[in-house]
Amino acid sequence: MKFQTHTGLKKWVNLLNTSVVLIVLFVALPLYWLIASSFKTNVGIGASPPQYFPDPLSIANYQSAFVHYDFGIYFRNSLIVAIAATFLVLAIGSLAGYALARLPIRGKTAIMVILLMISLFPEIAVVSPLYLVMHNLGWIDSYQVLIIPYTAFNLPFAIWIMRNYFLGIPREMEESARVDGASPLRTYWSIILPQALPGIFTAGIFTFTACWTEFLMALTFDNSNSFRTIPVGIALFGSPNVIPYGTIFAASVVAVVPIGILVFVFRRFVVSGLTSGAVKG
Amino acid sequence: MTRSMLENATANETPPPTPDQQVTGHRRRTTRIGWVFSSPALVIVALVTIFPIAFSVVLSLANVTVTGNGFQLAGFTFSNYSEIFHASVWRYALVFTVFYTVVTVAVEVILGTLIGLVLERLTKGRGLMMALLLVPWSMITVISAELWQYIFDGTYGVMQAIFSAIGLGQPQFLGTPTSAIISMMVADIWKTTPFVAIIVVAGLVMLPQEVFEAAAVDGAGSWTTFWRVTLPLLRPTIALAILFRILQAFGIFDLPFVLTGGGPGTATTSLAVLSYRTMFQNLNYGAGNAIAVSASVLVLIGCLLFLKVFRAQVSDA
Numbered sequence: 324m325k326f327q328t329h330t331g332l333k334k335w336v337n338l339l340n341t342s343v344v345l346i347v348l349f350v351a352l353p354l355y356w357l358i359a360s361s362f363k364t365n366v367g368i369g370a371s372p373p374q375y376f377p378d379p380l381s382i383a384n385y386q387s388a389f390v391h392y393d394f395g396i397y398f399r400n401s402l403i404v405a406i407a408a409t410f411l412v413l414a415i416g417s418l419a420g421y422a423l424a425r426l427p428i429r430g431k432t433a434i435m436v437i438l439l440m441i442s443l444f445p446e447i448a449v450v451s452p453l454y455l456v457m458h459n460l461g462w463i464d465s466y467q468v469l470i471i472p473y474t475a476f477n478l479p480f481a482i483w484i485m486r487n488y489f490l491g492i493p494r495e496m497e498e499s500a501r502v503d504g505a506s507p508l509r510t511y512w513s514i515i516l517p518q519a520l521p522g523i524f525t526a527g528i529f530t531f532t533a534c535w536t537e538f539l540m541a542l543t544f545d546n547s548n549s550f551r552t553i554p555v556g557i558a559l560f561g562s563p564n565v566i567p568y569g570t571i572f573a574a575s576v577v578a579v580v581p582i583g584i585l586v587f588v589f590r591r592f593v594v595s596g597l598t599s600g601a602v603k604g
Numbered sequence: 605m606t607r608s609m610l611e612n613a614t615a616n617e618t619p620p621p622t623p624d625q626q627v628t629g630h631r632r633r634t635t636r637i638g639w640v641f642s643s644p645a646l647v648i649v650a651l652v653t654i655f656p657i658a659f660s661v662v663l664s665l666a667n668v669t670v671t672g673n674g675f676q677l678a679g680f681t682f683s684n685y686s687e688i689f690h691a692s693v694w695r696y697a698l699v700f701t702v703f704y705t706v707v708t709v710a711v712e713v714i715l716g717t718l719i720g721l722v723l724e725r726l727t728k729g730r731g732l733m734m735a736l737l738l739v740p741w742s743m744i745t746v747i748s749a750e751l752w753q754y755i756f757d758g759t760y761g762v763m764q765a766i767f768s769a770i771g772l773g774q775p776q777f778l779g780t781p782t783s784a785i786i787s788m789m790v791a792d793i794w795k796t797t798p799f800v801a802i803i804v805v806a807g808l809v810m811l812p813q814e815v816f817e818a819a820a821v822d823g824a825g826s827w828t829t830f831w832r833v834t835l836p837l838l839r840p841t842i843a844l845a846i847l848f849r850i851l852q853a854f855g856i857f858d859l860p861f862v863l864t865g866g867g868p869g870t871a872t873t874s875l876a877v878l879s880y881r882t883m884f885q886n887l888n889y890g891a892g893n894a895i896a897v898s899a900s901v902l903v904l905i906g907c908l909l910f911l912k913v914f915r916a917q918v919s920d921a
Binding site: 339342343346347349350351353354356357360368369370371372373415416418419421422423426427428429434438440441443444445446447448449450451452453455456471472474475476478479482507508511532535536538539543553554555557558566568571572575578579582583586587591 | 634635637638639641642644645646648649651652653654655656657659660663718719722725726729731733735736737738739740741742743744745746747748750751752753754755759760761762765794798851854855857858861862875876879880883884889892893896897899900903904907
């Protein structure tokens with residue numbers, strides 16, 4: 324009996340399981356701390372030694388985020404900006420990705436290399452010139468001041484992902500559609516798009532996440548409270564001397580929800596959308 | 605993805621096969637349609653990225669004076685560059701950013717590759733693990749910065765409680781330069797290692813299975829298989845992950861801006877934070893843009909060098 328448990332234990336404590344446990348702890352412990360702290364009272368937040376479990380459990384922070392601070396507004400703004408930019412990126416980017424994958428354009432290589440280089444540029448290099456342009460357009464403190472740059476900055480990577488996915492789709496169906504007299508737009512819409520959904524979802528998730536988390540441009544271009552997005556809103560909670568961690572964490576937990584849902588629903592696509600282009604590679 | 609991404613970058617100019625000669629008219633038409641399809645994207649990218657980048661270079665080479673409503677450009681000058689090259693804050697920020705990039709990217713790539721290998725071997729629960737890994741990666745950096753600031757707090761931070769419980773004293777994590785830099789790296793590694801792991805899993809999934817079967821038939825042990833088969837085949841994937849990470853790490857702004865405010869002193873002031881402060885707090889647009897342009901040029905050179913070296917290695921393999 325003793326021997327059996329021993330081997331059983333040994334079997335369980337192998338390298339793979341140990342690593343899985345370590346990975347889970349490494350990722351999940353800080354997340355636990357975020358969630359637990361969001362349910363602490365102000366006394367609980369400042370307790371020393373820290374409360375490892377919130378006592379008493381309180382939802383005051385969640386109320387405070389929406390009532391004392393304008394988290395509801397920030398959340399709405401983030402949704403508007405991220406959804407609009409993602410939609411534009413997918414619409415414009417998938418057309419370009421298709422053209423760059425299949426249609427005979429001169430200088431494809433040059434275009435792809437330039438796109439790659441642009442996606443490499445540190446954001447800080449464009450912020451002040453863009454600020455000037457936006458200022459002259461009268462766009463400071465608006466939605467489009469973020470939607471347009473977010474679209475432009477996420478297009479290169481999205482085009483890369485979608486183009487590579489398009490390259491992996493067999494040509495035969497397109498050829499027969501062409502023989503039947505379908506226009507390229509029609510071929511793209513009814514043959515390519517349905518098959519490329521995983522690649523498009525992947526590009527969409529990457530774009531939405533990038534827009535949802537972007538900080539520098541949002542900080543620079545939108546100074547009025549009514550257009551602030553979540554990252555800027557959260558960063559400006561409280562005063563320089565008092566940081567209301569409880570409220571910040573409650574808002575943070577709520578901010579994770581949309582991405583969490585998106586990622587959980589489409590988690591299969593995150594990997595398969597990235598891999599499929601390789602079939603042709 | 606990865607293989608095709610790297611290779612398609614320079615190869616793959618092959619036009620689709622033309623079945624016969626009478627297609628030339630059709631070809632010309634589809635070429636035009638190709639441009640129609642891709643021009644919206646190219647125009648937006650050009651207007652919103654290439655134009656500002658060029659403008660940024662202009663600003664960095666001009667005498668910029670701030671006026672009541674915007675600013676004026678007067679004359680060409682190198683003074684912005686000579687100003688930053690002589691400033692010790694710029695030199696420190698450069699060294700710090702390079703050091704920070706090298707260390708975090710190295711740790712994240714090694715750790716991320718290991719995690720990716722573990723995930724690929726999992727028979728059950730892989731989907732759940734992927735979902736868990738995606739949470740830190742998709743988290744708003746400002747939020748993770750606030751979270752780690754709370755964890756590393758000098759009065760009620762949980763990290764300090766753990767350290768003192770195991771008899772390591774009560775370090776002020778964000779209070780001294782060295783520990784602030786290490787703390788910032790920990791926060792970065794926690795958030796970004798999952799990104800590398802996901803890219804590695806994607807790369808592992810697409811490796812040809814026959815090679816591993818052949819290795820097994822030849823009697824290769826798991827260690828040999830890893831070093832001689834898996835790792836060489838995974839090289840392009842890892843190269844891509846490194847490239848992405850270098851770019852993101854070199855432009856780092858959110859994390860130091862919120863976690864440490866660039867401090868204590870200027871200990872965690874990256875080039876992007878320095879550029880932002882110079883432009884929007886000191887209102888020195890010329891120097892601020894010179895810092896941004898110098899950072900961009902450096903990171904581009906670094907990436908081109910990296911691509912060159914790595915491509916050579918790939919074709920050797």
